[in-house]
Amino acid sequence: MPSLDDLKKRISSVKSTQKITKAMKMVAAAKLRKAQESAEKGRPFSEKMNNIILNLSKSITDKDNASKFLVGSGKDNVHLCVVITADRGLCGGFNTNICRKAKNYFKDNELIKNLAPKVVEGVDKLKKWSESI
Numbered sequence: 001m002p003s004l005d006d007l008k009k010r011i012s013s014v015k016s017t018q019k020i021t022k023a024m025k026m027v028a029a030a031k032l033r034k035a036q037e038s039a040e041k042g043r044p045f046s047e048k049m050n051n052i053i054l055n056l057s058k059s060i061t062d063k064d065n066a067s068k069f070l071v072g073s074g075k076d077n078v079h080l081c082v083v084i085t086a087d088r089g090l091c092g093g094f095n096t097n098i099c100r101k102a103k104n105y106f107k108d109n110e111l112i113k114n115l116a117p118k119v120v121e122g123v124d125k126l127k128k129w130s131e132s133i
Helices: 004-041 043-058 092-108 123-132
Strands: none
Touching: 004 043
16 A cells, blocks of 8 residues: 555646646647637638639620630630649648649549649649649
8 A cells, every 4th residue: 555655746746747737728729729810810811812803703894805814715624723822931731731632623623734833832832743643
């Protein structure tokens, strides 16, 4: 049977572990709250991008002289897909996930024939993946 001192040490050890666990939970909650706030701050940007694309498509009055990228070719097998990645540092995982989702979307829908990436972050990954498809 453990002595009284052993029991006291064990009790203090458990209390110390509980304090550490509680502090870790508080840190995790703060990080989650910060991530949720960041995600919500991005919503206006997403809505604005959606509005810009809709306004572009609605503003076409003369389809004969408009850019083929905006009007389309009239064929269902030609698509314009715009992939936008972040341009900030320390977000490699984020950019990689966006490029991976785009790659899977293109592959699943058999959309990649000619890939013409413009100068944006993540172009290298899209070029590399387009060669492997």
